[in-house]
Amino acid sequence: xxxxxxxxxxLLALGLLGSIYTASSYIHFIFAPPTGSIIAGLxxxxxxxxxxxxxxxxxxxxxxxxxxxxxxxxxxIGIIVILLGxxxxxxxxxxxxxxxxxxxxxxxxxxPPPTEPAWSSIEILAFFTTLAFFIIPLMLYIxxxxxxxxxxxxxQ
Numbered sequence: 001x002x003x004x005x006x007x008x009x010x011l012l013a014l015g016l017l018g019s020i021y022t023a024s025s026y027i028h029f030i031f032a033p034p035t036g037s038i039i040a041g042l043x044x045x046x047x048x049x050x051x052x053x054x055x056x057x058x059x060x061x062x063x064x065x066x067x068x069x070x071x072x073x074x075x076x077i078g079i080i081v082i083l084l085g086x087x088x089x090x091x092x093x094x095x096x097x098x099x100x101x102x103x104x105x106x107x108x109x110x111x112p113p114p115t116e117p118a119w120s121s122i123e124i125l126a127f128f129t130t131l132a133f134f135i136i137p138l139m140l141y142i143x144x145x146x147x148x149x150x151x152x153x154x155x156q
Contacts, residue, residue: 008065010062051137056140060140060143060144062144067152078146081141084145085140085142088137
């Protein structure tokens with residue numbers, strides 16, 4: 001086997017192990033967000049940053065190095081990488097929707113109709129920030145996962 005394939009698979013193995021570990025911490029912080037402590041909030045930010053960093057530092061370079069190698073292992077790793085991108089982001093979306101929907105008032109509206117717009121500029125900014133918070137890691141895992149799961153050009 002060529003040295004680039006070996007290095008690529010080692011990078012993918014390190015990326016998968018680190019991503020699985022940090023994705024579990026990331027999901028834990030999504031479902032039980034830290035409250036009351038700046039240190040706990042920094043821990044949640046560190047879990048998200050390390051989840052993203054493992055994709056950038058290990059999975060993307062590993063996917064590029066093993067792209068031309070045709071094996072079942074590469075395709076299986078590609079499917080695992082895609083799932084590592086989808087599952088934490090789906091869990092985050094569920095937690096975000098639950099927190100958003102649970103804070104909205106329920107029941108019949110009494111009184112005059114509201115005169116302010118439905119979304120303030122701060123709410124719009126918060127929505128797009130949250131969207132970026134979920135889209136960035138999703139793309140950083142989906143793209144190399146697709147590169148790994150699809151057959152290489154040399155085999156077509």
